[in-house]
Amino acid sequence: MFTAITHSQIYVLDQDEALGFYVGKLGLEVNADVDLGFMRWLTVNVPGRPERQILLEKPGPPALSEETAEQVRALLTKGAMGGHLIFSTEDCRKTYETLLGKGVEFTEEPTERPYGIDCGLRDPFGNSIRFTQPSA
Template sequence: MFNAITQSQIFVLDQDEALDFYVGKLGLEVAVDVDLGFMRWLTVCVPGHPERQILLEKPGPPAMSEETAAQVRDLLTKGAMGGWLILSTDDCRKTYETLLARGVEFTEEPTERPYGIDCGLRDPFGNRVRLGQSNAFGTDA
């Protein structure tokens, strides 16, 4: 039946600021940036892997009323609505140091886990991002 998950979504309050963070600091690349008139369809992906994209969606029409969008924005700014992403890396500690030098603020330093090494950060909108390096017990998928 299904053969892939091609897109996931997180809410952001400002798509240009999201680009600065996800592309400028984290090093992802723009997959699609299209003004549809009623919304901006903006996705990013791991460089060279456009088959899996993250939609950086600004809350609002057409997906929701302006009243609901205001509630979502309020919850997002309080850290209660944020989504989450897990990005894999071959070297979590090196990636941590690289991103730290770019000004990324982490909520958790690289930590040994049963499945590998991971660390955590939040984007400017409260979405949680984890960086993970799998070991023999983890998965690479």
């Protein structure tokens, strides 16, 4: 049966802006940036960890009709699409300070939890992002 999850997908409204955020601010690296004609296949991953990629996809054909894509864009703009990413980090507070210095806006500061320390932010398109420093 299955051996791994290789790709996850989130919707973004502008792939170049998404690159600026995910690569320029969060420090991920581009894995693939390919013009397929009918869409741009744009994936990023944690540096040195290409086995798990995030597809930064614009809502539209061929996956969605233009009518549905417009509805998805409207929901995404409202932060109601439910896209979620959760990263792990060795030092949540240090990562928070680094990203704060790069202008990342947070929805929640680092907080002690039963499972470790984590915090939250949203990307420029309303997708929820958390990163966690797991308990030892």
